[in-house]
Amino acid sequence: MTEDRRPLEGVRVLDFTRVLAGPYATALMADLGADIIKVEGPGGDEYRHIGPFRDGESALFQTANRGKRSIVLDLRAPADLAVARDLAARADVLVENFRPGVMARLGLDAASLQAANPGLVYASISGFGQSGPFADRPAYDIIVQAMSGLMDMTGEPGTPPTMVGEAIADVAGGLFAAWGIMVALFDRSRTGRGRVVDLALFDALLSMMPSAGARVLVCDGDPVRTGNRHALSAPFGVYPAGQGHFAVAVLNDKLFAAFCTVIGQPALAGDPRMASDESRRAHEPVLAQAIAGWAGGLSAAQAVAALTAAGVPASELSSARQAWRSEQAQARGLWSDVVHPALGRISLPEQPVHFSGSPRGGRAGAPAQDEHGAAIRAELGMKP
Template structure:
């Protein structure tokens, strides 16, 4: 296969991508960005119109999710299309889907059906609530999972009602966990020779991401509440006004609090019994935050960032997205990357957030057009030119 790979790290694996919208494509993106041979299966139906759920194909969202892969069309509702898919699956390493749990069985592309023809297949599934159980047939969306997973109850200012976070965190983390599960199963396959079914859901992912907030309830019976910009346990940590905007300041433990009080020119706060200990600062957080705000409003955000960092106090500006990408450290990290394309389009996307020293990831190819490489991919899987012509003529591909 001569198409450009994003990395050599996963180049030996072939992935069939049946995913849609966000959580599934997020999982597949992790594999594509590290060089897997990803084949996006575009649904060929009468109402497809060349578009997939998740926004316009040329839009930033779709482009960010589907780079570094190729695409083919296939009508899985046609028995001949199912036969084509099974020929692909017989040679593939991974299948990833995020249909409702009953859809794949109805189509005949569920794990048990594919395992029968390829015992080594690793099959990744993402659903809203799980593959079984009382809610398994419900449609799942990120905001529903944020609410049912507890996140909205602890996000936002106290007394202002539940608040969703600004990114689809349940979708994104479910995708990442699915990719992690697939990679774990591939590693295990090296020992057993057998594939397995990897399952996760938006609800599971969101609950896992509660982390210490969930543990507070499970271990201590403490129901976390909304705290706005205040950290629930490390105090003072939050957003403070400056002369020209705002700044984040984070203190953990007495030593950093001492450095913070000295740096903002308020050593008297250290001798005030209301702020002498962690529990005292927690109890009196509102008056402490007000006292800190009096100090921080005397200087600009940039001045405080320099001053507090020099004193060893964790802090940082609060950027808009354009300001974030203009930051010198963000530029140094190179996470905003151009995608090569013959059309001369401006495609600049977010790269991978970790690096490998020998087999780095890169933006190798732009996202494919609808079914762009159908004939090429079928030929690679052993379909003859006559078969490809007939399948295309009969609207199977």
């Protein structure tokens, strides 16, 4: 096997996306060596103008557009529209996240471009997909969280619904879009023809909720908010110690017996109320009281150390800063440094999958607007 080669080297992606879901998908591909040509309008990607900022540069834009090349095209101008079509004729993948119908009005729809380039994989990312009663509705992450049921399931019982503290619908959409593109490229390697990939953020987020799907579709249930306790298992949640809080996850009888021994309640393992995972969840308040009695005299760190020593999954609660800066994140190469012309050396996330023979690090930062416009035109045989 050839060493030090990224799996997507040689794949050219024409990226018409902006904000987060689409750029996140293509950033994952850029990490793996794909040549991402980011097409921006004269005003630039909206994320260039959204904070947090560092020395006038958007940190969000840097994160979501690492490793790409930028060209500015005004798609209302015939000459620039011709450049876009020429680029699409030479691309392996085109990704767009306009509202349904916009690309067709520009003559950049899948049917038109695949007629000239049959191998083109054409991916459309939108809030609700290219079909269905909501297809024309605009959507941002919070809208999809609200419509998916995720927000209604999140929070403490008896309190208002709570949005997840990350743009999870956008991230889910970008992840599934990248996955769909990879499937289409694999299929093209066998057939020579590209496919159209239709990805909706709403669909992606629902697909990221399999336990809710099981309860609704199979059991005709109606999931509700359970706060920091798992809806189906116990003890499986966040509990207070004398100092701080800790998370614990017990999902089978063997773990439960070990857990009971650690907390000094071995008889609980034989209690008929604790005979199954389902019955343990039904009697979770009994377990919570036992945990409080044991952990009340300990710090969260001490409670976690005792549980971990017995093989019971447990953790202290980390902040996002602690997690990103942890030894584990660093050891796994979840971020690496790039050199930015204005910001100097900065750290940016990397895609999380490790591939044998594929290096991590050594990437470029996000491009300045139209930074590569002249070079890309020259590749097409055009004068700058």
